[in-house]
Amino acid sequence: DAMVIQNPRYQVTQFGKPVTLSCSQTLNHNVMYWYQQKSSQAPKLLFHYYDKDFNNEADTPDNFQSRRPNTSFCFLDIRSPGLGDAAMYLCATSRDRGPGSEQYFGPGTRLTVT
């Protein structure tokens, strides 16, 4: 089945220690997104790639970076995690960005910062 895969499902890192989260997709979608979701809150878009074109949300901290080396993979790098960065990180894909482009989500990576 075509899907969005995230690894690892659970990640523990230390305060200030860089961490990378991984997302891959078999849907061959053009767009890949990274969201941050804290408990009982709405998913918050951090950035997205339309093909190789990177689009950062205005309020995404510089501490968060992303790479998309090819169509299938996208990475979220947190350069110096703080306690406030503990959250669920969701990767999503969509075929396009046009009207009604449904986004399909991966299972998420739960990040704990100690």
Place this chain on the structure above:
Amino acid sequence: EDQVTQSPEALRLQEGESSSLNCSYTVSGLRGLFWYRQDPGKGPEFLFTLYSAGEEKEKERLKATLTKKESFLHITAPKPEDSATYLCAVQASNSGNTPLVFGKGTRLSVIA
């Protein structure tokens, strides 16, 4: 600013007790309204897309409707396996790169 408000925050139903979840939105031009289901510790699962007022879509016990100001997710004769958080999101026509704006969700519990 585009906004999405979902109510109630939490809803507890007996099995078989039908009800509706509300999603009110304020956007400058709607390109699409989306409903997702999210189970604890998992990513959101796509349910429906609605594009224009008057549109309705159904899937099993779920039916989504859309007006110019809000959307409803009707749950008919729910079962315990329908327990989840239901998220609503809108895509605005002036948002350039069209990010989705999500509501905080309604946490539904269906008791056997």
